[in-house]
Each structure stands twice: as structure tokens, then as C-alpha cells.
Amino acid sequence: MAGRHIFGRDAAESVATLPEWASTDELREIYTVDTKKRYYGTDEGWKEYGGGGGSSEADLYSDLLSGSIYLNCSWDGFSDEELTDAGNTDMDYDATNTQYDFTVGEVVQSDDLYDPLQSLTITECMVSVDYTDSGTPTIQVTADGTNWETVGNNERHTFTNTGTTLKIKFTAGGTGSINSWAVLYSPDTGGTYGATKRKYVSFYYEGVCQDEDIIADGFYFNNKVAIDSVTLHARVAPTGANLTVDLLDDGAEQSRVATLTDASIYEKTVVTTRYYESTERFGLKIKQIGSTEAGQGLTVTVHYYDCIS
Numbered sequence: 243m244a245g246r247h248i249f250g251r252d253a254a255e256s257v258a259t260l261p262e263w264a265s266t267d268e269l270r271e272i273y274t275v276d277t278k279k280r281y282y283g284t285d286e287g288w289k290e291y292g293g294g295g296g297s298s299e300a301d302l303y304s305d306l307l308s309g310s311i312y313l314n315c316s317w318d319g320f321s322d323e324e325l326t327d328a329g330n331t332d333m334d335y336d337a338t339n340t341q342y343d344f345t346v347g348e349v350v351q352s353d354d355l356y357d358p359l360q361s362l363t364i365t366e367c368m369v370s371v372d373y374t375d376s377g378t379p380t381i382q383v384t385a386d387g388t389n390w391e392t393v394g395n396n397e398r399h400t401f402t403n404t405g406t407t408l409k410i411k412f413t414a415g416g417t418g419s420i421n422s423w424a425v426l427y428s429p430d431t432g433g434t435y436g437a438t439k440r441k442y443v444s445f446y447y448e449g450v451c452q453d454e455d456i457i458a459d460g461f462y463f464n465n466k467v468a469i470d471s472v473t474l475h476a477r478v479a480p481t482g483a484n485l486t487v488d489l490l491d492d493g494a495e496q497s498r499v500a501t502l503t504d505a506s507i508y509e510k511t512v513v514t515t516r517y518y519e520s521t522e523r524f525g526l527k528i529k530q531i532g533s534t535e536a537g538q539g540l541t542v543t544v545h546y547y548d549c550i551s
Contacts, residue, residue, distance in 0.1 A: 303424045316355035317424035327351040344414040356408040367427040377416025447540040459525035466549040470515045472500035475508040477539025480532025490525030
């Protein structure tokens with residue numbers, strides 16, 4: 243089978259032990275209490291998530307789903323052309339390497355990837371494509387089967403045209419190949435926003451705060467992140483004036499200023515979202531201190547989420 247649907251992180255059915263597979267188990271996901279493992283049903287049998295019998299694409303997209311805010315994922319590893327729309331695809335299929343090879347301008351388009359067992363209107367998604375391209379490709383997705391909307395790879399997208407027909411289209415920017423793709427959808431409305439759940443990192447400044455002092459520098463995130471708020475907490479509150487802290491990118495101030503108001507010991511500031519690539523050096527700098535009491539023992543907590551790109 244070319245691909246399959248992966249169900250929500252908490253949607254697996256719990257069973258005592260792995261049952262004998264039947265054809266009706268295709269698309270079923272279970273958790274076995276005795277072995278504490280998760281399995282998904284294919285058209286041939288049970289496959290273990292992360293196990294030696296599972297495909298690398300299934301493991302990859304299962305992990306991606308687990309770390310995201312989404313509850314559903316449909317993917318295609320191109321083991322055959324079953325889920326490809328032949329009438330709208332002009333790339334060359336390489337059965338030996340299970341991939342599509344292309345030159346500039348060529349297209350591969352999926353069939354409908356919407357899980358038929360679901361009953362929901364698709365309002366947003368995240369497309370993840372594993373490819374190499376000497377140019378810059380165009381990735382598009384449709385939720386209604388008619389209107390194509392351009393998306394970034396591994397970035398959250400809110401549809402202008404919602405619906406129940408989910409397709410992906412990849413247009414080559416140069417020469418290369420596409421190995422697999424997936425679309426994650428049905429966000430967990432009880433969770434936080436962004437491509438992943440919200441994360442935090444804290445930095446501590448010991449002693450009396452000094453104006454223009456650097457709190458931290460030389461910190462690199464593991465992947466692209468989006469910072470949208472900062473919380474300041476002081477062991478001794480600043481008085482006479484506010485205490486402020488700015489973000490740094492490769493040592494340069496970013497005018498994303500967090501404020502600890504005069505006489506307060508904690509305060510959260512929502513800042514204009516600042517994206518950091520994994521190659522950008524993150525830092526923090528004090529921009530103003532209290533005029534009577536500067537403030538002491540400052541903790542800066544940065545609120546962010548991963549962009550997975």
C-alpha cells in the first residue's frame with residue numbers, strides 16, 4: 243500500500259494483547275497493554291510504530307504527528323502510484339527507489355488523502371514533504387478539491403476554502419526528486435497553537451541588574467522557532483522605573499522589548515513574533531533598569547513554539 247492514515251495521538255484503541263490480523267483491521271490503530279506498544283493495521287497485517295517491521299516513513303510521520311497539535315495524518319511513501327493522481331502528474335515514477343524524479347516545472351499531485359473514517363471539515367493543516375530540488379518548489383494544498391492554496395513546507399496553514407477533499411500538489415523549481423509526503427490536519431482545539439505545543443526556555447541573571455548588560459548570548463535553537471512572548475521575574479523588584487529586556491539576534495537588538503513594571507516582581511509581555519533559524523544566535527540584553535532600585539535576581543522565560551522547518 244502506498245500510504246495510510248495515522249490517527250490522533252490519543253485515539254489508539256487499548257487491547258490486552260495483539261490480536262490476529264483480519265482484513266477489517268486495515269486503518270485500525272491499537273495499543274497493546276502486555277507489550278506497551280502501538281500498532282497500525284495495513285492491508286497486509288499489523289505494523290509496529292518504531293519497530294523493525296514498520297516503514298521509515300510511517301515512523302517519521304508518526305513522530306511528527308506525536309509532536310504536533312494535530313490529531314490526524316495522511317501520508318504517502320510512494321511505494322507505488324496508488325495514491326497519485328495520474329491525470330495531473332507528469333513527473334517520472336522511479337519504482338526502484340520509490341520516488342518521483344523531476345525537472346523544472348513538472349508536477350506530482352495526490353489523490354484525495356482525507357481519511358474516510360473521519361467526519362469533519364478541514365480548516366487548517368500542515369504539509370510535510372521529503373524532497374531534494376535544485377530550485378525552489380511550489381507546494382500547494384486544497385481542502386475543497388478545487389481551490390489550491392500555496393503553503394510552506396512544515397508550516398501551519400489556515401484554509402481560505404475549507405472542505406472535505408484533501409489533496410497535495412508539488413511543482414518542481416528545478417531538478418530533483420520527491421521521496422514522500424504527508425498532510426497533518428484536525429488540530430487539537432484543547433491545545434496551544436503553532437506547529438507544535440508551546441515550549442519555554444529560561445535564563446537567569448544573578449545579582450543587581452546593570453543597564454545594557456547581556457543576560458545571555460550564544461544560544462542556538464535546534465530548529466526554526468517562533469518567539470511570541472517573554473516573562474520577567476525578579477527576586478527584588480525594580481523601583482523608580484520599569485526594567486526592560488530586548489531580544490538579540492547575532493548580537494543585534496530586535497526591538498522585541500519585555501517589560502517588568504516599576505515595583506512588580508513578575509510580568510509577561512506579548513511581543514511581535516520573531517522567528518529564529520537554527521543558525522541564528524539568540525540572546526537577551528537589559529535595556530533599562532529601575533532608577534531607585536535596579537532590580538535583582540532576574541529570570542527571563544522565553545515562550546516559543548517550533549516551526550519544524
